Amino acid sequence: MTLKIYFMSNKKKRAYDVKNIISPRELISQCANEPEPVLYWRGIENVCFGYVFGPSKAGKTIFCENLAMSMAAGKNTFFGEELKGKPKKVLIIAMEENHRKRSERMVKQLSILSKEEKESYLNNVKVVGENFPRFLTEKEQWVEFEETVKEINPDVIIMDSFSRIMTSDITDRKECQKVLSRLRNFAYENEIAFILIHHATKNSGKLLTMDSMAGSSYLQQEADFCIGINRNEITGERYLKDVFYRYTEDKELVTSYIINGKSMWLEPIGSSKEATIVFNGTTTTTSSKDLILNYLEVKKNDFKNECSSCTEYEVKSSELKKEFVSTGLMKERTFEYNLSKVVKDSILIQKGTKGTYIYKYN
Numbered sequence: 001m002t003l004k005i006y007f008m009s010n011k012k013k014r015a016y017d018v019k020n021i022i023s024p025r026e027l028i029s030q031c032a033n034e035p036e037p038v039l040y041w042r043g044i045e046n047v048c049f050g051y052v053f054g055p056s057k058a059g060k061t062i063f064c065e066n067l068a069m070s071m072a073a074g075k076n077t078f079f080g081e082e083l084k085g086k087p088k089k090v091l092i093i094a095m096e097e098n099h100r101k102r103s104e105r106m107v108k109q110l111s112i113l114s115k116e117e118k119e120s121y122l123n124n125v126k127v128v129g130e131n132f133p134r135f136l137t138e139k140e141q142w143v144e145f146e147e148t149v150k151e152i153n154p155d156v157i158i159m160d161s162f163s164r165i166m167t168s169d170i171t172d173r174k175e176c177q178k179v180l181s182r183l184r185n186f187a188y189e190n191e192i193a194f195i196l197i198h199h200a201t202k203n204s205g206k207l208l209t210m211d212s213m214a215g216s217s218y219l220q221q222e223a224d225f226c227i228g229i230n231r232n233e234i235t236g237e238r239y240l241k242d243v244f245y246r247y248t249e250d251k252e253l254v255t256s257y258i259i260n261g262k263s264m265w266l267e268p269i270g271s272s273k274e275a276t277i278v279f280n281g282t283t284t285t286t287s288s289k290d291l292i293l294n295y296l297e298v299k300k301n302d303f304k305n306e307c308s309s310c311t312e313y314e315v316k317s318s319e320l321k322k323e324f325v326s327t328g329l330m331k332e333r334t335f336e337y338n339l340s341k342v343v344k345d346s347i348l349i350q351k352g353t354k355g356t357y358i359y360k361y362n
Contacts, residue, residue, distance in 0.1 A: 047191050068156065072120060091157045092158050094127065095128075210244055225246065235280050239257065275324075289341055313359055315358075317356075
């Protein structure tokens with residue numbers, strides 16, 4: 001006999017087989033009866049769990065508010081790209097910011113919506129009140145959170161922020177696993193797109209990767225998507241990066257944007273390579289050699305995510321030249337000189353023909 005568990009809501013009823021082992025025939029049969037996933041925006045599906053993260057003052061909260069407003073208002077586009085589906089019910093769980101500040105910002109944001117969009121937004125969005133728990137660290141607080149969500153039955157949840165639901169140090173892998181597994185399972189059981197705002201480590205002058213997120217490496221294992229919001233502290237330039245999507249391809253270029261102070265909306269202004277923004281204005285304080293070393297370290301982190309047991313990877317001088325010379329970060333002569341220094345210091349080890357190197361790491 002096959003035991004099944006049914007998760008009940010106002011949405012379509014799903015059946016999940018809880019047997020540990022099933023045959024391919026059973027798997028295919030189950031999936032054939034499941035509704036097709038809907039991509040709301042970029043790699044965010046209708047049932048998923050993931051992060052919007054970045055350093056302080058980059059625009060994470062405003063980005064999420066704009067996304068929530070666009071979804072609830074029934075807009076067809078957001079940030080210059082298609083936004084799919086009917087107007088969605090959104091629950092915003094803000095546990096960090098003063099409610100008055102959020103209200104002032106919301107009034108400005110509503111000003112650019114049409115009358116119909118504004119009405120749709122006001123009908124479809126719920127924001128937790130001041131008496132809602134400021135932390136989710138106790139059993140009673142979790143119960144209140146889960147009961148609130150089930151009562152409202154939203155399509156989307158935006159929670160600010162991850163640090164408010166940890167009972168111990170954010171680097172505690174065991175605690176991260178417990179909390180994130182609970183949130184992800186809750187999102188899947190209730191068919192919700194769950195967006196968790198999180199902070200980056202001190203990231204000045206570095207490219208955004210999954211390892212830029214503060215906390216345990218377990219964070220990336222639970223995510224279906226990860227959107228990075230970054231800011232060059234010297235120039236003030238801001239950009240959005242598709243750091244990771246589980247089911248769609250990441251974009252190679254990042255999207256630059258400005259924050260319109262009058263409307264409090266993010267306005268995209270173009271696409272470019274991430275390095276051209278991150279390293280813009282830093283060459284006077286960061287040596288060209290250090291820029292190459294930083295690139296190798298970032299690539300190492302990405303490579304480790306693909307091959308956790310590996311201790312080296314191959315890199316070509318043409319790849320480095322494209323990264324630094326083609327983008328205008330270095331003159332060709334400066335690049336060649338600093339590349340030779342990196343090779344001389346045995347940071348890169350030549351392999352076979354000229355122009356191919358090995359970068360070893362622990």
